[in-house]
Amino acid sequence: MSSPVWHPFTQHGLGEPIPLIARAEGAFLYGADGGRTIDAISSWWVTTHGHCHPRIMAAIAEQAQKLDQLIFAGWTHEPAETLAAGLRAIMPEALTRVFFSDSGSTSVEVALKMALGFWAGRNEPRHRIVVMEHSYHGDTIGAMSVGARGVFNRAYEPLLFDVETVPFPAAGAEQAAFDALDRACRADAAAFIVEPLVLGAGGMLMYPPAVLAEMRAICARHGVLFIADEVMTAWGRTGTLLACEQAGVVPDILCLSKGLTGGALPLAVTMASEPVFAAHYSDDRARMFFHSSSYTANPIACAAANANLAIWREEPVPERIAALAARQAARISGLAGVGNARTCGTIAACDLAGAEGYLSDVAPRLMALAREAGVLLRPLGDTVYVMPPYCIDEPALDAVYAVIAEAVGG
Numbered sequence: 001m002s003s004p005v006w007h008p009f010t011q012h013g014l015g016e017p018i019p020l021i022a023r024a025e026g027a028f029l030y031g032a033d034g035g036r037t038i039d040a041i042s043s044w045w046v047t048t049h050g051h052c053h054p055r056i057m058a059a060i061a062e063q064a065q066k067l068d069q070l071i072f073a074g075w076t077h078e079p080a081e082t083l084a085a086g087l088r089a090i091m092p093e094a095l096t097r098v099f100f101s102d103s104g105s106t107s108v109e110v111a112l113k114m115a116l117g118f119w120a121g122r123n124e125p126r127h128r129i130v131v132m133e134h135s136y137h138g139d140t141i142g143a144m145s146v147g148a149r150g151v152f153n154r155a156y157e158p159l160l161f162d163v164e165t166v167p168f169p170a171a172g173a174e175q176a177a178f179d180a181l182d183r184a185c186r187a188d189a190a191a192f193i194v195e196p197l198v199l200g201a202g203g204m205l206m207y208p209p210a211v212l213a214e215m216r217a218i219c220a221r222h223g224v225l226f227i228a229d230e231v232m233t234a235w236g237r238t239g240t241l242l243a244c245e246q247a248g249v250v251p252d253i254l255c256l257s258k259g260l261t262g263g264a265l266p267l268a269v270t271m272a273s274e275p276v277f278a279a280h281y282s283d284d285r286a287r288m289f290f291h292s293s294s295y296t297a298n299p300i301a302c303a304a305a306n307a308n309l310a311i312w313r314e315e316p317v318p319e320r321i322a323a324l325a326a327r328q329a330a331r332i333s334g335l336a337g338v339g340n341a342r343t344c345g346t347i348a349a350c351d352l353a354g355a356e357g358y359l360s361d362v363a364p365r366l367m368a369l370a371r372e373a374g375v376l377l378r379p380l381g382d383t384v385y386v387m388p389p390y391c392i393d394e395p396a397l398d399a400v401y402a403v404i405a406e407a408v409g410g
């Protein structure tokens with residue numbers, strides 16, 4: 001019998017090969033057969049400093065000898081306390097509270113529940129969530145509800161809650177997005193959730209910081225909570241620690257995951273401003289924040305995140321990011337035969353002519369070609385993107401772009 005493993009976002013009926021990886025280092029994955037693959041998408045956008053970063057691996061090994069897991073409701077441990085303090089020190093000052101969970105999707109669920117709890121706590125119940133067209137916030141029911149509808153969630157649509165969608169602020173059409181957001185805010189929205197600067201799974205769609213700043217200002221004007229989903233964009237991906245930074249935007253609620261542990265272990269946090277926390281603060285148990293999961297703030301994952309923060313504090317991470325951003329920009333703009341070549345920090349993307357939609361067969365063909373050439377790429381329909389770990393070297397980046405050039409040429 002073939003493997004019993006049921007893979008995510010995989011159509012097993014197509015019989016596509018599923019490579020077996022045995023170890024990883026830096027920007028490289030090594031197969032059980034010794035073959036080397038360049039991880040050009042940071043294993044789904046999580047690996048920032050490189051696979052098996054020695055400092056992160058050492059922190060995990062050390063913590064694993066001390067405390068593996070602890071119930072986090074009403075108990076605490078040093079790795080979580082250190083991490084919360086570390087996040088407070090580098091994230092916007094107004095985000096005073098740190099709530100732990102395990103994945104990007106759960107950090108979004110937590111953010112949505114915090115927003116509704118905020119309004120309930122003020123005895124002014126508001127339920128309407130405003131979202132941006134083409135967004136992706138995860139695959140749990142709440143996260144899907146605030147994301148774009150399509151083939152991914154058609155079967156589950158009856159369970160998804162209604163949201164107000166503002167158009168994507170494409171160049172020249174920004175005002176329509178602002179007007180729609182303004183209208184939604186006037187109609188007593190509870191919160192606006194947005195991926196700052198880059199809509200990842202929606203096709204690496206990019207918009208400028210000034211647009212983000214204006215959307216934040218509209219929400220502030222109407223007292224609507226602004227939720228920044230930086231699950232993909234944080235930890236330097238867009239060139240700065242947070243994408244919001246480039247717009248001078250401080251959200252009311254911030255979702256972080258993926259690169260929080262440098263990409264080594266699953267962990268997420270939802271950071272909240274003091275008014276959001278205060279709306280839940282009371283001597284009435286019925287008003288506490290009703291959310292948890294078994295592995296909330298797992299100590300080993302927190303230790304990995306603390307090592308990530310130490311790397312940010314002590315190593316020239318911003319310089320590495322700036323250098324990779326420049327290399328990415330030079331390469332993507334040099335690709336012939338592609339449309340809409342674009343970058344935002346370390347993320348480079350372009351569109352392939354002749355392909356349409358997420359299920360177009362250009363994506364699997366390019367993936368197969370790349371796999372043969374020892375490169376891990378996973379196009380989003382007709383959009384090819386490169387989002388490598390920051391340590392990727394020149395020959396490896398050359399190899400990635402050579403595959404894309406070959407695919408375009410073919």
Ligand SMILES: Cc1ncc(COP(=O)(O)O)c(C=O)c1O
Nearest residue numbers: 103104105136137138200231232
């Ligand atoms: C912006 C954004 N939010 C949320 C998620 C969901 O994160 P996870 O897959 O860890 O649940 C993703 C995943 O790609 C994402 O890009």
